[in-house]
Each structure stands twice: as structure tokens, then as C-alpha cells.
Amino acid sequence: xxxxxxxxxxxxxxxxxxxxxxxxxxxxxxxxxxxxxxxxxxxxxxxxxxxxxxxxxxxxxxxxxxxxxxxxxxxxxxxxxxxxxxxxxxxxxxxxxxxxxxxxxxxxxxxxxxxxxxxxxxxxxxxxxxxxxx
Numbered sequence: 001x002x003x004x005x006x007x008x009x010x011x012x013x014x015x016x017x018x019x020x021x022x023x024x025x026x027x028x029x030x031x032x033x034x035x036x037x038x039x040x041x042x043x044x045x046x047x048x049x050x051x052x053x054x055x056x057x058x059x060x061x062x063x064x065x066x067x068x069x070x071x072x073x074x075x076x077x078x079x080x081x082x083x084x085x086x087x088x089x090x091x092x093x094x095x096x097x098x099x100x101x102x103x104x105x106x107x108x109x110x111x112x113x114x115x116x117x118x119x120x121x122x123x124x125x126x127x128x129x130x131x132x133x134x
Contacts, residue, residue, distance in 0.1 A: 043091035044115050050087040051123050054096055054107050057082045058125060068127060070100040091115060103127035 057075040058068055060082045069075065072095075075083045088095060094110035105125040112121035 040091070040116060043089075044117065044120075046090040047109050047111075047115065047121055050089070050096065051107050051109065051121065053083065053087065054098075055123055055125055058098075058105060058107070062127070068100055068105040068125065070098045070105070072096065072098060 054072075054075065061069055061075060072083075072086050076086055077083075086095070089109050089111045092111040092114055097106075097108045097110055099106040099108070103126060105127075107123045107125070109115070109121040112118040115121050
């Protein structure tokens with residue numbers, strides 16, 4: 001009687017490797033769009049936070065000088081604005097525009113059209129009026 005010794009095969013078959021690659025492709029197809037969407041939402045929130053910080057700096061400037069300013073340079077540094085440096089939009093690297101018209105200051109992101117909610121990337125501040133009889 002002859003004994004046959006079978007060699008054990010090592011490694012994976014082609015079908016097994018293809019199944020693993022298919023599973024990884026499906027996971028990547030789901031994860032990448034979710035990741036990119038989260039990055040855009042995060043940039044949106046950071047842009048809104050920048051606009052809020054500019055509005056607060058404008059309020060500080062108003063208290064110190066009696067009027068709003070339409071130049072970002074007046075808000076940067078210790079001269080009364082309170083911003084450490086000029087903020088830029090995190091989504092596309094654009095700047096913020098300050099427009100002062102008839103006592104209303106508008107702060108707008110230059111890249112607002114690329115955000116998911118463009119309307120939230122503009123803020124209006126009205127010059128407060130003195131109230132009488134207090």
C-alpha cells in the first residue's frame with residue numbers, strides 16, 4: 001500500500017481575493033462621499049464662525065470708535081477690533097467683504113456661492129440708535 005502525501009496549499013484563491021477587493025471597493029464607494037460631505041459641512045461651519053467673529057470685532061470697534069468700519073485692517077491687531085489676523089474662508093480660501101451702506105454693515109463671504117447654504121454666509125449689522133427716556 002502506497003501512502004500519498006498531499007501538500008497543503010498555501011495562500012488564497014483568485015475568487016477569494018476578488019471577493020475581498022469587491023468588498024473593499026463597496027466600502028470605499030460609500031465612505032469617500034460621506035467623508036467629502038463632512039469636510040464641506042465643516043468648512044461651512046468654520047466660515048459661519050469666521051463671520052460671527054468679524055461681527056463681534058465690528059461690535060468692539062463700534063463701542064471704541066462710535067461707528068462701524070468697512071476695512072478689515074481696522075479690525076486686525078490691537079487697534080480696537082480684536083481679530084488676531086485676517087480670516088479667510090476655509091472652503092476656498094476667499095476673503096470676507098465688509099460693506100457699509102446707510103448705517104448697515106454687511107459681512108459676506110466671497111465664496112458664498114460654493115457653500116451648501118449660501119444665505120447663511122452673509123450677516124447684516126445695523127448701527128444702534130440712541131434711545132431716549134431711559
